[in-house]
Amino acid sequence: MRPFLILLAFVIALPVWAEDIVLGLSKDQVSINTSFDGSEILIFGAVKREEPIPDEPRLHVIVTVSGPSERVTVRRKEKRFGIWVNTDAVEVDRAPSFYAVSSSTLLGLSLTETEDQRHSVSIPRAIRSVGAPMNITDSESFTRALIRIKSASNQYQLNEGTVSVDEQTLFRTAIELPAALTEGVYETRIFLTRGGNVVSKYETSILVRKVGMERWLYALSRENAFLYGLMSLAIAIAAGWGASAIFTALRR
Amino acid sequence: MQIFLPIAEVSVNAFLLLGLGGLVGVLSGMFGVGGGFLMTPLLFFIGIPPAVAVATEANQIVASSFSGVLAHFKRKTVDLRMGTVLLIGGLIGAALGVLVFNYLKSLGQVDLLVKLCYVVFLGVIGGLMFLESLRAIRNTRKGAPPKRKKHNWIHGLPFKMRFRVSGLYISVIPPLVVGVAVGILAAIMGVGGGFIMVPAMIYLLGMPTKVVVGTSLFQIIFVTAFTTMLHATTNYTVDIVLAVLLLVGGVVGAQIGARIGVKMKAEQLRILLAMMVLAVCGKLAMDLLLQPAELYSLGAAGGH
Numbered sequence: 001m002r003p004f005l006i007l008l009a010f011v012i013a014l015p016v017w018a019e020d021i022v023l024g025l026s027k028d029q030v031s032i033n034t035s036f037d038g039s040e041i042l043i044f045g046a047v048k049r050e051e052p053i054p055d056e057p058r059l060h061v062i063v064t065v066s067g068p069s070e071r072v073t074v075r076r077k078e079k080r081f082g083i084w085v086n087t088d089a090v091e092v093d094r095a096p097s098f099y100a101v102s103s104s105t106l107l108g109l110s111l112t113e114t115e116d117q118r119h120s121v122s123i124p125r126a127i128r129s130v131g132a133p134m135n136i137t138d139s140e141s142f143t144r145a146l147i148r149i150k151s152a153s154n155q156y157q158l159n160e161g162t163v164s165v166d167e168q169t170l171f172r173t174a175i176e177l178p179a180a181l182t183e184g185v186y187e188t189r190i191f192l193t194r195g196g197n198v199v200s201k202y203e204t205s206i207l208v209r210k211v212g213m214e215r216w217l218y219a220l221s222r223e224n225a226f227l228y229g230l231m232s233l234a235i236a237i238a239a240g241w242g243a244s245a246i247f248t249a250l251r252r
Numbered sequence: 253m254q255i256f257l258p259i260a261e262v263s264v265n266a267f268l269l270l271g272l273g274g275l276v277g278v279l280s281g282m283f284g285v286g287g288g289f290l291m292t293p294l295l296f297f298i299g300i301p302p303a304v305a306v307a308t309e310a311n312q313i314v315a316s317s318f319s320g321v322l323a324h325f326k327r328k329t330v331d332l333r334m335g336t337v338l339l340i341g342g343l344i345g346a347a348l349g350v351l352v353f354n355y356l357k358s359l360g361q362v363d364l365l366v367k368l369c370y371v372v373f374l375g376v377i378g379g380l381m382f383l384e385s386l387r388a389i390r391n392t393r394k395g396a397p398p399k400r401k402k403h404n405w406i407h408g409l410p411f412k413m414r415f416r417v418s419g420l421y422i423s424v425i426p427p428l429v430v431g432v433a434v435g436i437l438a439a440i441m442g443v444g445g446g447f448i449m450v451p452a453m454i455y456l457l458g459m460p461t462k463v464v465v466g467t468s469l470f471q472i473i474f475v476t477a478f479t480t481m482l483h484a485t486t487n488y489t490v491d492i493v494l495a496v497l498l499l500v501g502g503v504v505g506a507q508i509g510a511r512i513g514v515k516m517k518a519e520q521l522r523i524l525l526a527m528m529v530l531a532v533c534g535k536l537a538m539d540l541l542l543q544p545a546e547l548y549s550l551g552a553a554g555g556h
Contacts, residue, residue: 034493036256037263077547083540085364086549145548179256179263180299214258221259221488229484232311232492233477236499240318243503248326 019059020048021190021202028204030177030186031211038179041065041206044172047192057195059168060103060110064121064191065175065206067098068184074142088135090142094128097182099150100157102173104165107158112196119191119198123147123156154178183209259491260304266497268298273312273498277505280313280446281320282513283465283525288313288476289370289447289532291498300494307483307490308498313476315499316506317469323510324466331417331463335470337424338431338449342475345435350482353440369440371537377451378529384455385523392519418459418467426457431471438475446472447529454522461518465510 026042043063053059072095078087103110107122116122129143136142150156155178163173185205192200210218221228255266272294276287288309295305324330356365411424430452438445446468453464484490513521 032256034256035254037254072550075549077544077549079543083364084542084544142548145546146550149546149548149550179254180261182261210258214256217258217492221484221490221492225485225488226481228492229481229490232484232490232495233314233480235492235496236311236315236477236480237318239496239499239503240315240320240506241322243319243507244322247323247507 018049019192019200021200022046022048023202028206030208032214033212039177041175047169053168060105060193061163061165061171062103062110062191063163063173064189065100066096066187067182069094069096074146090136090139092129092146096126098155099123099126100175102159102162104163106160110193115198123158181208257491257494260300260494262299269497270501273501274505277316277502278509280316281506281509303489304491308494310476310479311490311495312498312502314473316502317473319503320506320510321469323507329462330466330470331415334415334418335467337427338471339474341428341431342435342471345432346439346475349436349439367536371533374529374533378526378533381451381522381526385519388519418463430456
C-alpha cells in the first residue's frame with residue numbers, strides 16, 4: 001500500500017514540477033569602483049521539461065531583483081501656521097533598497113492576487129509595513145508615497161513586457177541597476193507561471209560590492225574613524241596651503 | 253566625468269563639483285564666510301544625502317578657509333589676538349550648541365528649526381547690512397564724511413585688551429560673547445558661522461572690514477575642523493572623495509576671491525554679501541511658504 005501511495009503522490013506531483021528553470025546571468029557580481037555609473041544585468045535561461053510543451057494556458061516568466069532591505073521613515077508635510085512642516089510619520093518595517101519586477105506580459109495577467117501574496121512579487125507586496133501610529137488612518141498613502149519616490153529615482157522598477165519568451169522555452173531580460181546602489185546581496189527570483197499560477201521558481205543572488213579605493217575608504221571610515229577624520233583634515237590643510245603656495249609663485 | 257562617492261553612495265559629475273567648489277571658494281575668499289550656508293543647499297540639490305553634505309561641507313570649508321587665511325596673512329589682515337578670543341568663545345559655544353541640537357532632535361522637528369533659524373538670521377543680518385551699506389555708499393557719493401565710531405557702553409566693560417591689528421582697545425567680554433553666540437548657532441545650523449561672525453565683528457565690535465575677513469577665516473578653520481572630526485567619528489558621514497573634489501575647486505576659488513576682495517571698497521563688499529545672504533534667505537523662506545511638489549519624504553528609520 002505504501003509504495004503505491006508514494007508512486008501516486010509522485011504521479012500527481014509530476015505535472016507541477018515538470019518545468020524547471022536553467023538560468024544564466026551575464027554577471028553574478030557587480031563591482032562598484034570610482035567610475036561606477038549604474039550597471040545592466042542580463043538574465044537569461046531556458047525551461048527544461050520531460051514532456052511536450054503544454055499549449056494552454058501560456059507560459060509566462062517573471063523576474064524580480066531585490067536589494068538589501070532597510071527600515072524607512074516616511075514623513076508627510078502639512079501646512080501649519082502658514083508654513084510647511086513635517087507632521088505625520090510612518091515607519092515602514094522592511095523596504096528593499098532596490099526592487100525590480102520584469103514580466104513577459106502585464107503582471108496582473110501573469111500572476112493571480114493569491115500567488116502574488118504568497119510569493120511577494122509585485123512592488124507593494126515586497127514592502128512590509130506592519131503598523132502605523134494610531135492617529136494615522138491612511139497608512140497606505142505613505143506606502144504609495146514610498147513607491148512613488150523610489151520609482152522616480154529608478155530604485156523601484158515595474159517593467160511589464162520586458163521579458164522576451166521564445167517558443168515557451170527560452171527567456172531573457174535585462175535589469176538596469178541605477179548608479180546609486182547599496183552594497184549587499186541582491187536576491188534574484190525567476191517565476192514560471194501558467195494561468196496565473198506559479199509552476200516553477202528559481203532563486204539565485206547577485207553580489208553588489210565596492211572594490212578598490214571605494215572599498216578601502218569606506219572600510220577606513222567605519223573601522224578607523226578617527227584616522228579617517230584626521231586624513232580628511234590633512235588633505236584639506238595641504239590643499240589649502242598648496243593652492244596658496246602656487247598662487248604666490250604665479251604672482252612672482 | 254561621472255564619479256562614484258564611497259560614503260554618499262551616489263554617482264555625480266566630477267566637473268560639476270569642481271565648479272561648485274570654485275564658485276563658493278571665490279565667495280569665501282572675498283567675504284570671509286565659509287560658504288557652508290550656500291554650499292550645503294546646493295549639495296542637497298544635486299542629490300547628496302543631507303547628513304553627508306553637512307559633514308563633508310565642514311571639511312571643505314577647512315581647506316578653503318586655510319587657503320584664504322594664508323592670503324590674508326600675507327596682507328597682514330588677520331587679527332590673531334582677536335581671532336583667538338573669538339575662537340575660545342566659539343568652541344565653548346559649539347559644545348553648547350551640540351547639546352542644544354541634541355535636545356531639539358529629541359523633540360523632533362529639528363529640520364524645521366534649522367530652516368527657521370536660517371531664515372530669521374539670514375533675513376535680519378542681510379537686511380541690516382544691506383541698508384547700512386546702502387547708506388554708507390550714498391554718504392560717500394554726497395561727500396559727507398563717514399560717521400566716527402562712538403563710545404558706547406561696550407567701552408565701559410572691564411578686562412580691556414589692545415587689539416593692535418584692528419586698532420581697538422576694548423574689553424574681551426564682547427568678543428567672547430560674540431564667539432559663544434556664533435558657536436551655538438554654527439553647531440545648530442551646521443555651518444562655520446562666518447555669515448553671522450562677519451557682521452557681528454563689523455557692527456558689534458567695530459572692527460575694520462578689511463581685518464574682519466581674515467580674522468573670521470582664521471576662526472572658522474578651527475571650528476569646522478572640530479565639526480569635521482565630530483561628524484567623522486560619530487556619524488561616519490564625511491565623504492573624502494566629495495571633499496577633495498569640492499576643495500580643489502574651493503582653494504583655487506578662495507585665492508582668487510581674496511584678491512578680488514582686496515581691490516573692492518568695503519561698502520561694495522558688504523552690500524554684495526548682504527544681497528547674497530538675502531537671496532539665500534528668500535529661497536529658504538519660499539521653501540517653507542510654498543506647497544512642495546512632493547509632500548512626503550523618506551528618511552532612515554531609527555537614526556535619531
